[in-house]
Amino acid sequence: MKAQVIVKLKQGVLDPQGVAIGKSLSTLGFQGVNSVRQGKIFEIDLNASDEKSAKDELQKMSEKLLANPVIEDFEIKVSAS
Amino acid sequence: MKIAIIVFPGSNCDRDCGRAVQNVLGVEPQYIWHKDHDLQSPDAVIIPGGFSYGDYLRCGSIAQFSPIMNQVLDFAKKGGSVLGICNGFQILTECGLLPGALMRNKSLHFICDTVELKLQNQKSVFTKKGDVQKTHRIPIAHMDGNYFIDENGLKKLQDNDQIVLRYQHNPNGSVDNIAGIQNKEGNVLGMMPHPERVCDDLLGGTDGRFVFEGLVA
Incomplete structure (x- = not known):
């Protein structure tokens, strides 16, 4: 089973890298950019009997390692195949 | 007096901490490799600065899974004195001790x-020999x-007097100018500045000595 875990900084946590990227985009002439927030994507290939058990496993992985709950939120996406 | 210094792949201030321990306390430190399972009953543990595991994922996030860290967690939970400097501070937050x-x-x-x-209080072994009036250059x-x-977390730190060091001129954006904090019990201290680098006049100062001086019984 293939999955993606998307880790993002929580709302309200300042993201200086996102701000710098946003400024760079404006400098390049992309005038419509209001803000940028940078995050991480983990692409995980795992063995699981069904989607639910995969999501449960990924939830634990995210809480224990992939995200730091003090500053980050995460989102799990699972696709069969 | 036994001081254990934990060495991870990528630690680079372990020897500096060792020199500071020799210099200030007059004892030979024990370097403990991160794969060891025995902390050898020390009086205090130092987690030094550096780039453990290449700062992969998040700084300090992988080091918490090293075998020796279970021992360090146990030691800290039983009231043992643990000092984390720089990457050591990052490791202490990642493993939940701070x-x-x-x-x-x-x-x-x-x-x-x-x-x-500015030192904010003198409530731990690492700060009792410090001076809250003085401006420390570290x-x-x-x-x-x-x-x-x-x-909410900040309020708890403030109410419990857990903020130990504050920057006079905030260099990095830290909340409330925080440079170092301790746990509620006061036996675990994490700080970003490097006291081990200013323990000898030859190296340009002695403002960091107090952190180690308090370890003498």
């Missing part, structure tokens, strides 16, 4: 500088020293 997190510096630059700090060298904690 609250909050250390994020990328607001400026996005690696900062290598000597900063002015070096920092980090990319991710921007301390973050939510409002």
Whole structure:
């Protein structure tokens, strides 16, 4: 089973890298950019009997390692195949 | 007096801490490799600075899974004195011994500088020989020293007197100018500045000595 875990900084946590990227985009002439927030994507290939058990496993992985709950939120996406 | 210094792949201040221990306390430190399972009953543990595991994922996040860290957690939970410096502070927050997190510096630059700090209290072995009146000049060298904690967490730190060191001129965007904190019990201290680098006049100062001096019974 293939999955993606998307880790993002929580709302309200300042993201200086996102701000710098946003400024760079404006400098390049992309005038419509209001803000940028940078995050991480983990692409995980795992063995699981069904989607639910995969999501449960990924939830634990995210809480224990992939995200730091003090500053980050995460989102799990699972696709069969 | 037995001082254990934990060495991870990528630690680079372990020998500096060892020199400071020799210099200030007059004892030979014990270097403990991260794969060891025995802490050898020390009186205090130092987690030194560096780039454990190449700062992969998040600074300090992988080091918490080293075998020796179970021993360090046990030691700390039983009241043992644990000092985390720089990457050591990051490891202590990642493994949950200290609250909050250390994020990328607001400026996005690696900062290598000597900063002015004020000690906020003298409630732990690492601070009892310090001076709350004095301005301490201690070096920092980090990319991710921007301390973050939510409002509730910050209030708890303030109410419990857990904020130990504050920057006089905030270099990295840290909440409430925080440079170092301790746990509620006061036996675990994490700080971004490097006291081990200023323990000898030959190296330009002695403002960091008090952190180690308190370890003498």
